Amino acid sequence: MSTVIDNAPYTAFHRRLAFACSGGPLLDGYILSVVGVALIGMQPQLKLSxxxxxxxxxxALLGMFLGGAVFGVLTDKIGREVMYTxxxxxxxxxSIASFWVTDVWAIVALRLVLGMAVAADYPIATSLxxxxxxxxxxxxxxxxxxxAWYAGSVLAYVVGYVSIQLGGEGSWRWLLxxxxxxxxxxxxxxxxxxESPLWLARNGRGDEAVELVRRHLDADVTVDELLAGEPAESERMDAGSLRVLFSARYRRRTLFCGLFFLCQVAPLFAMLTFGPAILGAFGLPGGTVMDTLGTGLISLVFLIGCYPALRAIDTRGRRPVIIWSFALMIVPLMFLGVWPTAPSLLALAALCAYAFLCGGPNVLDWTYPNELFPTSVRATAVGFATSVSRVGAAVGTYLLPMSLTGLGIGPTMLMAAGLTAVGLLVSALWAEETRGVGLQQAAADAPAERARERTAERKPVRV
Structure with missing residues (x-):
């Protein structure tokens, strides 16, 4: 089953749209990482506990939980373009209001709303x-x-380093x-x-959808062709329905997308937000630009690790990449947990190895939920997976400083390894293969049916 959009030539239009959609992830990485640098000056000036x-x-992570859950539903109900800016x-x-904050609760409130806005962008931009x-x-x-997320994170540490060098610890307001x-x-x-032509066609605006495809893809298409693979009218699902995500048809996919995302980002966000504190626990000089540069290096390796993973998901497939990545990610975390007194440079190397291996789950964070659900609930699924992941990230980020103080760096790393092992188990049990499958077909078919179709395609015809 294929569509005009699935088989369209790749053009400058697609490149421009991909760049425009990258703004939300880049801002997410920047906003969540820059606060880690800002805290260097903020903590003593505001006397934060x-x-x-x-x-x-x-x-911000709690805000992302609320924003992902709410705005994913709205994006499926009222459209992608309406909420785009x-x-x-x-x-x-x-961000501008953050410059004037004078107490902790004002900062918390603003970052809560920031998180909601960032999370809204994920279902809007990635589904579009x-x-x-x-x-x-x-x-x-x-x-x-x-x-783009990691580019934003690296940029935050570069800007933070320059700001500290030029303006000292008092530059934290400018950073926020x-x-x-x-x-x-x-x-x-x-x-x-x-706007998305698939969303338009499904919501009774077929003429607009056909015109957009003609204008941007230079292709003629009918409304029926755009809706090919969508559920029949008698099976049509409510747009933006959380109930559909937990129906018998999609329950396993919903749990898979949310849980693997959670197991990946909970250690990741804690590491990036409090990277200087983690490196300080391994003996890297704290309170200096060294721990900021060390965390920036880890962010850069997170970014670098995505590039081979991008190639692998199209050559090897989504399922083997996510399983092997989770399995290998456990190794450096276990190493640091078992040897908490490792020399600081060796600890930095192990954290960089973990960051590089994260590339597999990273590039599938938004690929899987967009591929495994139909147009009517695609943004809802992305928003829900984002919300679930940010619950884990928020808990991990909140508990990490307390864990470092109360338990020490060794047990903290072992807990991160345990959570990564849960991600491996979830992926081994539930990850599907969607490589080379049309978008609507990937969302509509059960994995067993796709496997049978591929087997039938490979069988030689007997004469």
């Missing part, structure tokens, strides 16, 4: 992008959205306000981005 620091680190306006306002991409480029370009510059840039880039 360990609990307050943990709360500030977790606030509103979240950037909210991020701009909250998935519904325009040819099948051969879908995995790579959806996976590249996470590269700096995302406004990126928001303004992507608001300009996103102007004129089109």
């Amino acid at each position: 360990t609990g307050a620091v943990s709360l500030i680190g977790a606030a 509103a979240d950037l306006l909210v991020m701009t306002a909250c 992008l998935a519904e325009w991409l040819p099948v051969k480029q879908r995995g790579r370009l959806l996976g590249q959205q996470i590269i 306000a700096s995302p406004a510059v990126l928001c303004a840039f992507f608001m300009v880039i996103r102007r004129g981005s089109p």
Whole structure:
């Protein structure tokens, strides 16, 4: 089963749309990472306790839980384009307001709203992008959205390093306000981005959908062709329905997407938010630019690890990549847990190895939920998976400083290894293979049916 969009030639239009959609992930990486640098100056100036620091680190993640759950549903109900820039306006306002904060609760409130706005962008942008991409480029370009996340994280540490060098610890206010510059840039880039033709066709606006495909893909298509693979009218699902995600047809996919995402990002976010504290526990000089540069290096390796994974998901397949990645990610975490007194440079190397191996799950974070669910609940599924993952990330970020203080670095790393092992188990049991499958076919078919179809295609015809 194929569609005009699945088989369309890859053009400059797709590249522009992918770049425009990358704004949300880039801002997420920047906003969540820059606070780790800002805390260096913020903590002594505002006299923050360990609990307050943990709360500030977790606030944006809690906001992402709320934003993903709510705005994914709205995106499926009212459209991708309608909400496409509103979240950037909210991020701009909250970032500017952060410059003037004077107490911990104001910071927490603003970062909570920032998190909601960032999470809104994931279901909006990734579902819109998935519904325009040819099948051969879908995995790579959806996976590249996470590269934008790490680019934002690396940028945050570069900006943080320069700010500390030039302005000292008092530059933390400028760091918290700096995302406004990126928001303004992507608001300009996103102007004129089109609505999803699949969403339009499914919601009774077929003429608009046909015209958009003709204008941007230079192809003639009918509404019936756009809806090929969608559930029949008698089986039509409520748009944006969480109930559909937990129906017998999609329950396993919903649990898989949420749980593997959670097991991957909980250690990751804690590591990036409190990277200087982790490296300090391994003996790297704390309170200096060295721990900031060390955390920036780890962020850069997270980014580098995504590139071979992007190639592998299209050559080897989604399922083997996610399983082997989780299995190998356990090794450096176990090493650090068993040897908590490892020399600081060796500990940094192990953390970099973990970061590199994270590339597999990273590039599948938004690929899998976009591929495994139909148009009517695609954004809802992305939003739900994001929400579940951020619950784990928020808990991990909140507890990490307390764990380092109360249990020490060794047990903390062992707990991270245990959570990664859960991700391995979930992937081994439930990961499906969607490589080379049309978007609507991947969402509609059971994996067993796809396997039978591929086997039948490979069988020689007897004469």
